[in-house]
Amino acid sequence: MMDRLELTQELASDLLAQAKQKGASQGDALMVESDSFSATVRLGEIEKVSQAQEKRLGLRLFFGQSSATAATSDISRESLERLVDQTCVLARSTAQDQFSGLPHPEELARELPELDLLDDNARTLSVERKISLAREAEERALSFDPRIINSEGAEFSGQFSRVIYSNSHGFSGEYRGSFFNLSVAPVAKLDGLMQRDSWYSSKRKFSRLESPQSVGEKAAQRVLRRLGARKVRTQEVPVVFDPETAGSLLRQLSGALSGYSLYKGASFLIGKLGNKIASDLVTVVDDGTIPAALGSKPFDAEGLPTREKKIVEKGILQSFLLDTYSGRKLGYPSTGNASRSVGGPPVVAPTNFYLSPGHHTPEEIIASVEEGFYITELIGFGVNLLTGDYSRGAAGLWIEKGKLTYPVEEVTIAGNLKEMLLNIAMIGSDLEMRGRISAPTIMISHMTIAGG
């Protein structure tokens, strides 16, 4: 049995020193230690309980302008020595790339903010308590209304993690974090036809999760309002996106803003920096420094600070989302959006990416629509980030004379993201940071609904 080592910043600098001795010109090491669990309950019975601990170490080495990344979960002296050797062999044999390399030393984070990402008290939650949280949420949903006849189950899950990152420019940092998620998916039935919907709460602090009762109730309300859904005829109308579906539009925007989409020529936002890409109402922010938020971290996967930045301000595109490599390809500095799995090179990801709230309540937005579609669910992959063409399956509620009426399903909404962003006519005040990407209710002045 080989000796298992602890993951520490010293171990990281030790490996980088070894690599340097073996000829590497630059390098970085990323270590992740995680402890995750989940408990799933269905119709009150325990369906699955899982628990997993993982330690992984990834090493990226540069020999001039060629590089390689390798990773292991075998954290012992012998294994790590082999890892350094093998990474050196790989890095020497890959192609030169003039854009490769670590960020410039002056870009690296100097002071690491305390972002309150960890809930250490929650480590003491017992398995019984975890199961009962899921059970309580499901019970509340099932008992809410007799039409709720079944459930796909409820789950309480969470993770504690520790991230260490060091590079050969002398940066070394680490942070700990946690997150917790409670969700339930009830099934309701009317006239022989079933509907399913769900609700969830996801937070870094256990104490900030919505109560099981609240999660269960919202899930129940969401599934009940889908009963009796029908198709509508094909037409062009104003469309209101609820915060969940508006968030999906923001996710697509973040994809089109990623340096990798841009330098590959696969984004409708190429060359649009400084141009108007959305209506004047639209301000989009990426901010990795919000205390206790799901997407916060004190530094990115290359050791750069995660600052607050306006991505779109009053409709004008102010910034792309870049890491060092994609930034160099495009001729810009990194925006601190490098994200990395232990075994791969960095990619671009938003931190906390949100649409700034407007002044209207969701009710006011709905009331402003004579006839239109309030969307609560989108499915499918019909979004082309190169052309902006957009066509997805949708479900929701029909709006008549400013009021939500009957549920709608089996229709599509279609348009083009370029026009959809410009046609955002109202933005709600109801922004809630429910995930890494969040948005309030929005209204787009017109889209094509395809139905019967």
Next chain:
Amino acid sequence: MLSGSRRKISSISGWPLPSTRERWPRQFGFFTDQKDYERYTREAVRQALINLEAVDAPAGEMDVILGSGWPGILLHEAIGHGLEADFNRKKVSAFTDRIGKKVASELCTVVDDGTIPSRRGSLNLDDEGTPTHRTVLIEKGILKGYLQDRLNATLMGMPLTGNGRRESYAHIPMPRMTNTFMLAGETPPEDIICSVKKGLYAVAFGGGQVDITNGKFVFSTSEAYLIEDGKVTRPVKGATLIGNGPDVLRRVSMVGTDLKLDEGIGTCGKDGQSVPVGVGLPTIKIDGLTVGGTTTGT
């Protein structure tokens, strides 16, 4: 959920290629033989050029002809997931308690077959040690069976089908598809196209998704054309097609002779686990499916 994004070579439109001919990478030579990778490149360029000329897709319900091969993603989304045993044991599938009932036109026989040599979805044993099978899901329109793993087959008192699959050692097995396709019919594909006055001819797709419980499924075209007076005319931009799983195959009015399996591009996602799968289809005609374009009216 099925997506076909795992391509080594992709066109600027970034979506999968249509099947063009039967050839399968049995050996490494497939990847180094110049005429094979050239074919993929030419095909990707061809599709990108066609899409440059594409007009806005129509919006509304119309006759839809699906080409052979990868458009079999229809079967994967519309019925395949809904017949996985876990959803049926829990009675949360739109197909729950429908075995023995008519769910498709008599022209439709659909199978899931993990035993075909050298196919992307094939396995000699599933991930619980059960030999894979050819499982008839729909026979001449009648719903015949579910796709089982060990846990669900035991709980339901039904035979194993060799569909217990897992992404890796760190994942639990679930009922999953292997290669899912419709058997060939008797109509020449040209006759199927000629039969449509006004409709859509879709030959290549991106990904698809389904809501198991209400049966609503979508799949998105990446190469499609208008049919006008029995002729394939202009290419149209990508559009999502949406339908209802227990209903869509009832509308199949013609099935072609040209069954083809896809070229090995499909990856199916379920509960966070990804596994490789195959699909296949002869050319078929669906009388009335909602096409999610932007052009309303005629």
